Amino acid sequence: MKTSESDVVISLSPSKIVKIMKDPVKSAKAVSLVYTNDRESDGITRRKRGKKYVYYYGDERIKDQVEIQRINKLAIPPAWENVWICGLQNGHLQATGIDAKKRKQYRYHPIWNALRNHTKFYRMLQFGYALPQIRLNLEKDLSLKTLEKQKVLAVVVSLMERTNIRIGNNVYEKLYGSFGLTTLKDKHVNVKGQKINFSFKGKKGIYHDIDLKNAKLAKAVQNCKDIPGKELFQYYDEDGKRHPVDSGMVNDYIKEISGDDFTAKDFRTWSGTVNALIAFKEIGEAESDTAYKSKVKEALEMVAANLGNTATVCRKYYVHPLVINLYENKSIKKYLDELDEIEIDDGKAGLTKEEAIVMKILENEKL
Known part of the structure; x- marks a missing residue:
């Protein structure tokens, strides 16, 4: 992050941050950005030409090199489909698209990312207010009888809260052979009665050996482990097909049960x-x-x-x-x-x- 970007954010007073943090439009304005979205804002599209992309605003091809350089710096993956690129250099949201797994992905302005990072400690008060309701919703979903999506996601979040195991993602698993909750395999867990033991290599190659005693979660984890396939946390859809959970699902679930923009x-x-x-x-x-x-x-x-x-x-x-x-x-x-x-x-x-x-x-x- 450039010094100028961090300076814009750090210059905000705590009282200002508290006032704006629940209002994304005011938050963007406070750091000289425009709050945008891909539904209401006209955007730039891309089209493949050989090995490169060309960009269009409506039917007009963009030839301005400064604008093309801005777009290229967003490093939008080739696999993304339905790509929308903000037409404003100072739009808080710079690009969206659908990845190979059909999940919506976002690219934000560096200043917006800096603001979110700076305000995360102020978010804690809001998180604390939301926590009782989060826990009530977790208990409700943990009581579901079948291993449907809501139940398994509730198990993952409940374990995350109690063990502090990272959420994990497929990229770290593939690149470094490291694991988090959503990428754990059956071999990484052992359940005996009310006790659960997790043993795995985590981020930066650190080995974890974590014990937890909880009867309800132990039973749920064992049921997850009994599902065919090597992935520990999978769920059954309405047609009885199994699907592994991922970090995106977990964060979407956290937003749902908290009623706010919280993540792992x-x-x-x-x-x-x-x-x-x-x-x-x-x-x-x-x-x-x-x-x-x-x-x-x-x-x-x-x-x-x-x-x-x-x-x-x-x-x-x-x-x-x-x-x-x-x-x-x-x-x-x-x-x-x-x-x-x-x-x-x-x-x-x-x-x-x-x-x-x-x-x-x-x-x-x-x-």
């Missing part, structure tokens, strides 16, 4: 932040100002062990900076003390006591 990554960011709060509670206050730095690193390493990341990656992407700031500024004690005051989870809010404190921090503290 939001679960990891939430988990990273909650685990950071737990880690700071466990390691306690530092004895001196100089010791705080090493204590923060220690806490982040504990979070990294849960997420399968490095401490650096966790701090940059998966732990809300507010929690770290509160610890470094010696202001976190009042929140940690509240953890001791919450005796048991009443189950009414759909959040654990640690999650409830994280929500209180997000609602009351400012970056």
Whole structure:
């Protein structure tokens, strides 16, 4: 990302971000983009000419080299069909198309991607509000009797929430032989009674050996494993045909059960932040100002062990900076003390006591 692109986003004040983040039109305008879509906006189409593509706006062929260079930089895969390309250089959505698996794909403006990355920590408050409903919907779909699509996707998301295993994708499997939940094979899991063991090579060649005890999920995973074929998570359609799940299906399902634009990554960011709060509670206050730095690193390493990341990656992407700031500024004690005051989870809010404190921090503290 160019410096100018990041500067546009970083210059936004926290109060501005909170105001615009639920409104995509205002969000785009705040960073000098135009909110566009491929249904209402006239776009550019492409046609194959030999080994190259030529581009048309309506019936008129585009010959402007600057415009052609912009389109080429989008790196739209040749396999995409029904390609729509935004006619505006500053459109928030630059291109859409249907990939080889008949899934709709998107190419966004670099500034829009930067904005989404920057606001993800602000998204956590909205995610926290949505989490109880997400969990209710998961329980409802887990109760389905047959291994239909909704049931298997609910199993995958429930496992992801409890184990922090990455969602995975076919590209990483093919290129690196690494796996995530959606690409796991039957050989990667062992079920004994209420216990599930996952053993596989994950991203960056890191081997994972993860145990989970949950009677309902253990039964569901075993049922998935019993489906013919090597893929662990498959579902049956109305005609009784089996299909493997993929990351796109999982993210679409998360959007459906949350009623918002959340993805698997939001679960990891939430988990990273909650685990950071737990880690700071466990390691306690530092004895001196100089010791705080090493204590923060220690806490982040504990979070990294849960997420399968490095401490650096966790701090940059998966732990809300507010929690770290509160610890470094010696202001976190009042929140940690509240953890001791919450005796048991009443189950009414759909959040654990640690999650409830994280929500209180997000609602009351400012970056």
